[in-house]
Amino acid sequence: MDNEIKKRLEITAVKVRMGIIEGVYNAKAGHPGGSLSIADVMTYLYFSLMNADPAVPQKADRDRFVLSKGHTAPCLYSILAHRGFFPADELKTLRKLGSRLQGHPVMDKIPGVDMSTGSLGQGISAACGMALSGKVSGDSYRVYTILGDGEIQEGMVWEAAMFAAHYKLDNLCAIVDNNGLQIDGKIDDVMSPYPIDEKFRAFGWNVICIDAHDFGQIEKAFIEAESKKGQPTVIIQKSIKGKGVSFMEDKANWHGAAPNDEQYGIAMSELKAELERLED
Secondary structure, three states, X not given: OOHHHHHHHHHHHHHHHHHHHHHHHHHOOOOHHHHHHOHHHHHHHHHHHOOOOOOOOOOOOOOEEEEXXXXXXXXXXXXXXXXXXXXXXXXXXXXXXXXXXXXXXXXXXXXXXXXXXXXXXXXXXXXXXXXXXXXXXXXXXXXXXXXXXXXXXXXXXXXXXHHHHHOOOOOEEEEEEEOOEEOOEEHHHHHOOOOHHHHHHHOOOEEEEEEOOOHHHHHHHHHHHHHOOOOOEEEEEEOOOOOOOOOOOOOHHHOOOXXXXXXXXXXXXXXXXXXXXXXX
């Protein structure tokens, strides 16, 4: 990856993280940990890879994205705002009465949202339907979906995995955000999904494992995914829950909690310092 492109993506990812913190802080509720861990891959998708146009959010040939772990909506909202789908100031209305930015994304309220999600396990099934529709109609769009590693404890995920492989949905790319933590603690203590890579291979998927916070690896993985024919691809990204905010990193208690005034100040100060470093 070109260094200038990499730097631009890193800068954007920091701004996205700032939007996540801004939204959750103003809402006094939300899910910052898992939102922060997917900020890099979401930045790559929307600012480097996907065919998506804020001026025409519903254009027929757009690539589709489904946030299967819908509780991390603060990241999707921050991405869409910074991409120009709606004003960034609106992030401060997260979860407020009358706001279109509710705790989980709603497709008929928010431009750029392709599927309403929140009930874990269902998003990947919707993504499979979109991918199959594209195959049947001969359309060229691709479908991307992000799942949590705790989410893949849901049986519905594996029904979808079997479906995608059976119908050879090579226009589908799933991303498993493997930060190792869920609301009740470590995923391998609650109900271990490991080995994640071998399970997806057994279901007939092309499997790629990467560092979630390395844009070079992210780009390489998506290039491989697009070139793979006859199989759906899953990118298993090893991530840090709460990435970018020191006191949130690798802490399960930040799965669904909002920072107080002091914590908000610390988080934004850290992110601003990182932004200044990158922009220097």
